[in-house]
Amino acid sequence: MSEIDLTQIRARVWVLLAVEACDRAGLSPIGKTRFHRMIFLSNCLAELYEATPPAKRVLKYKRGPFYPDVQWQLDRLSAMGLVRVEHINIAEDVHGPWMEADYSITETGIHTTQTIRRAPVGKSTGLYIDELVFAFGRLATRRLDQIALSELNYAAPGIAEGALITFEDRESNLALRKTSDFERLAPGALTRRFREQLQIYLRYIEKENAA
Amino acid sequence: MNDENVRQFLETEIADLPVGSAEDPLNFVDEVVVILNRWITTFDEEIGLDKPAYSCFVNCDRVRQIAETHKGFSHKEYFRDDTPQDFLGKVYLCSPTLQSVFARPVVASSIDDLTREIAALDLSTQAFIVFNAASRQAFWRSASGADLVPIQLDGGVDQLNSADFDEELKRFYIEYTATPQGWVKPWKNAKKLLTKDNLEHEIRDYLSIFLKLKHKKWVLVTRESYEPTGRADLKIYFILERVSFFLELKVFRVSDSDTVKLGKQGVAQAHAYRIANDESGVAYACCYDARATNSEIEELKDFAASMEVRYRRYFVYRSTGDFQRSFIP
Numbered sequence A: 001m002s003e004i005d006l007t008q009i010r011a012r013v014w015v016l017l018a019v020e021a022c023d024r025a026g027l028s029p030i031g032k033t034r035f036h037r038m039i040f041l042s043n044c045l046a047e048l049y050e051a052t053p054p055a056k057r058v059l060k061y062k063r064g065p066f067y068p069d070v071q072w073q074l075d076r077l078s079a080m081g082l083v084r085v086e087h088i089n090i091a092e093d094v095h096g097p098w099m100e101a102d103y104s105i106t107e108t109g110i111h112t113t114q115t116i117r118r119a120p121v122g123k124s125t126g127l128y129i130d131e132l133v134f135a136f137g138r139l140a141t142r143r144l145d146q147i148a149l150s151e152l153n154y155a156a157p158g159i160a161e162g163a164l165i166t167f168e169d170r171e172s173n174l175a176l177r178k179t180s181d182f183e184r185l186a187p188g189a190l191t192r193r194f195r196e197q198l199q200i201y202l203r204y205i206e207k208e209n210a211a
Numbered sequence B: 001m002n003d004e005n006v007r008q009f010l011e012t013e014i015a016d017l018p019v020g021s022a023e024d025p026l027n028f029v030d031e032v033v034v035i036l037n038r039w040i041t042t043f044d045e046e047i048g049l050d051k052p053a054y055s056c057f058v059n060c061d062r063v064r065q066i067a068e069t070h071k072g073f074s075h076k077e078y079f080r081d082d083t084p085q086d087f088l089g090k091v092y093l094c095s096p097t098l099q100s101v102f103a104r105p106v107v108a109s110s111i112d113d114l115t116r117e118i119a120a121l122d123l124s125t126q127a128f129i130v131f132n133a134a135s136r137q138a139f140w141r142s143a144s145g146a147d148l149v150p151i152q153l154d155g156g157v158d159q160l161n162s163a164d165f166d167e168e169l170k171r172f173y174i175e176y177t178a179t180p181q182g183w184v185k186p187w188k189n190a191k192k193l194l195t196k197d198n199l200e201h202e203i204r205d206y207l208s209i210f211l212k213l214k215h216k217k218w219v220l221v222t223r224e225s226y227e228p229t230g231r232a233d234l235k236i237y238f239i240l241e242r243v244s245f246f247l248e249l250k251v252f253r254v255s256d257s258d259t260v261k262l263g264k265q266g267v268a269q270a271h272a273y274r275i276a277n278d279e280s281g282v283a284y285a286c287c288y289d290a291r292a293t294n295s296e297i298e299e300l301k302d303f304a305a306s307m308e309v310r311y312r313r314y315f316v317y318r319s320t321g322d323f324q325r326s327f328i329p
Helices: A008-023 A032-049 A066-080 A106-120 A120-137 A174-185 A196-211 B003-015 B025-042 B063-068 B113-118 B163-178 B199-214 B259-275 B298-308 B320-325
Strands: A057-059 A083-093 A096-107 A165-166 B054-059 B090-094 B102-103 B128-132 B138-140 B149-151 B187-189 B220-226 B230-238 B243-253 B284-291 B310-315
Touching: A008 A032, A008 A096, A008 A106, A008 A120, A032 A066, A032 A096, A032 A120, A032 A174, A066 A083, A066 B025, A083 B025, A096 A106, A106 A120, A120 A196, A165 B187, A174 A196, A174 B003, A196 B003, B003 B220, B025 B054, B025 B128, B025 B138, B025 B199, B054 B113, B063 B090, B063 B102, B063 B284, B090 B113, B102 B243, B149 B199, B163 B199, B163 B243, B163 B310, B199 B220, B199 B230, B199 B243, B199 B284, B220 B259, B230 B259, B243 B259, B259 B284, B259 B298, B284 B298
Parallel strands: B054 B090, B243 B284, B284 B310
Antiparallel strands: A057 A165, A083 A096, B054 B128, B090 B102, B128 B138, B138 B149, B220 B230, B230 B243
């Protein structure tokens, strides 16, 4: 009998909850590139909610943040009938061959997430994912695909293409250092206000992206 | 950005933060008002009688599915970013974030026509906003509410200082809860002294939107604010003064077995929210009094004073006549 891999289950739950939240936030169907970038943002800020993200490391890739493990989970969830894949397009661009696709939740997926959200781990992760996805959905549509590239950890000077970005240490996570700055500069409004810190951080990098 | 730039950035951004958690329908109302104000500023012109003047916006949990079940809706790409000229004469099905919006034309010559259209779409249980561009008026209705409530468009300009907050609470009371005709419509049956079941929640929601839309640039309004010592009904943060007010709202009913105890509980809760945060903050216990007689509760007043909590009692009259007579000595 095979052992249950908790890391895999957590990652799958995270991805499924995110796809489902996209449906409610009006981000559905969500393109593969945008989804990976949104997951990257969810990894950066997870510790604000003491959530355990699916991957604490990401490679600074030529196409922006991309997680092979998350892609595997997406494919697996679509094979299970919980996530729908549409508009698959395999083409070659300046970076080489690439597959794009759009993802959305299925009816079965909705029922499954409802069950997951009733469990303690699903409830707390779901709360964080909802706040992150809805805050992402409240950014300007034309910037949604770009803002992850201005994320402070990703755009930090000295992080070259191919370098590994990790979120294992809170102190070295520039996103969390920035939210601490927000708290320090507006304590009355933002002390222990993790939802607000998350929203302001996304707007901060949106503004950086626009500059 | 250096600290000073970040501080300036925060002052602007804090004012734009949503009232509630991710899916709170009050956030939707705020989002639509931003769009309406942008449209009004961009197309500041008179609407001819031959042109459509109305539009409405319905909050939909899973907008794509809902749009697919009705004929004639088309996806409005970049609705959140853009300010289209052909904005009027449409019913909009919206995701709570306005990231996904579908529209179809509607022929409407009144707000009633729009509410009928929403009922025909079987979406009357959703929060929605109706807009009349000719008169520059908008109204909203919560998912649970029964009546349309006016929205102040082009609001946020009026500066609200903490010193004027009491006046603003009183204004809200007079417009929303003082009489059966107030926008909250507090009574289920005024003669029998029966208030609505969820009156506290309705007052909280209407007060949030009232303050948020009227003084947007100046205050951060947070509904159901989680504090280490419990959940405050409302937190109001005055951005320039950097001071927080914590509000606990209670309704006194004839059916309450112990009004004093309920009132003290409200005072103690407000006090607890304040001490868990900023000692310099201010705690309010706002009690909407729907009992038979308008009489002060001295014990409660003294208790609140001893805790340094601002206790405010607002009497809910059973008729406009009773309200008017209250001014006669």
